[in-house]
Amino acid sequence: MPGTSGSSGEIVRLRGVGVSYPGGTAIDGVDLAVRSGERVALVGPSGAGKSTLLGLCSAGVRADRGDVEVFGRSLAGLGAADLAGVRRRIGTVHQRLHLIDRLRVVHNVNAGHLGSWGTWRALGSLVRPREPEAARAALARVGIADRLHQRTGDLSGGEQQRVALARVLVQDPDLVLADEPVSSLDPGRAEEVMRLLCETVATPARTLLVSLHDFDLAVRWCDRVVGLRAGRVLFDLPAARVDAGLREELYSLSGR
Numbered sequence: 001m002p003g004t005s006g007s008s009g010e011i012v013r014l015r016g017v018g019v020s021y022p023g024g025t026a027i028d029g030v031d032l033a034v035r036s037g038e039r040v041a042l043v044g045p046s047g048a049g050k051s052t053l054l055g056l057c058s059a060g061v062r063a064d065r066g067d068v069e070v071f072g073r074s075l076a077g078l079g080a081a082d083l084a085g086v087r088r089r090i091g092t093v094h095q096r097l098h099l100i101d102r103l104r105v106v107h108n109v110n111a112g113h114l115g116s117w118g119t120w121r122a123l124g125s126l127v128r129p130r131e132p133e134a135a136r137a138a139l140a141r142v143g144i145a146d147r148l149h150q151r152t153g154d155l156s157g158g159e160q161q162r163v164a165l166a167r168v169l170v171q172d173p174d175l176v177l178a179d180e181p182v183s184s185l186d187p188g189r190a191e192e193v194m195r196l197l198c199e200t201v202a203t204p205a206r207t208l209l210v211s212l213h214d215f216d217l218a219v220r221w222c223d224r225v226v227g228l229r230a231g232r233v234l235f236d237l238p239a240a241r242v243d244a245g246l247r248e249e250l251y252s253l254s255g256r
């Protein structure tokens with residue numbers, strides 16, 4: 001499809017974006033640019049607008065004002081087919097993994113193909129898994145190749161998190177959006193999953209926008225950290241320039 005990225009290599013571009021709900025304002029005049037190959041963390045207290053901002057990028061949430069561009073295309077002007085084309089190039093990892101427990105691992109990994117496979121091909125694959133080698137290779141990259149035929153629900157939480165990453169590898173997206181992907185894991189596992197997530201986006205080079213509750217993980221694993229509070233960008237800095245003072249400021253200011 002035309003438009004791989006914006007004129008300056010921007011994969012995501014928000015200009016003066018606002019999102020309001022009857023209960024209040026979730027996003028309040030946000031400008032943000034994410035360039036190709038960058039790993040950008042969104043941090044901020046609960047309710048800051050992190051999930052809403054990620055939803056804007058995947059066209060799951062519509063902007064009430066301002067403009068959202070993804071891969072150089074303004075989402076507001078796109079019809080259903082173009083929107084589907086954009087979504088095919090976006091991989092998502094959620095806190096809740098959206099895996100189907102009763103299916104074998106291979107099927108959950110192959111769900112990464114759903115954007116490009118037609119319905120019949122997808123249904124056929126449930127009988128006889130298509131491309132099991134691609135699924136096995138993806139599982140090998142996240143260290144659980146031997147789980148291919150196991151029931152997903154029988155895997156540990158950390159293993160299921162890896163299945164979700166293998167699904168992204170099989171989808172092969174240009175942009176990965178991850179909403180608090182490690183918040184339900186203990187610190188050791190969180191570190192491990194962040195490492196795998198960063199490896200997933202490293203080869204081939206993809207762009208990552210990830211919301212994280214843990215400020216230290218954001219600084220350690222991302223190139224840039226964006227602090228959100230009450231729907232506004234409080235700071236947007238290279239990770240090396242983010243310090244404990246900023247963290248204090250982000251979390252200590254009174255909320256909305």
Ligand code: ADP
Pocket residue numbers: 021022023024025026044045046047048049050051052053
């Ligand atoms: P975060 O992910 O940083 O915790 P969210 O983006 O989920 O923040 O939410 C930002 C604000 O928008 C919160 O006040 C939340 O209650 C509100 N909000 C988010 N989604 C909805 C919705 N679907 N309906 C009403 N209010 C919402």
Ligand code: MG
Pocket residue numbers: 050051052179180
């Ligand atoms: Mg959230």
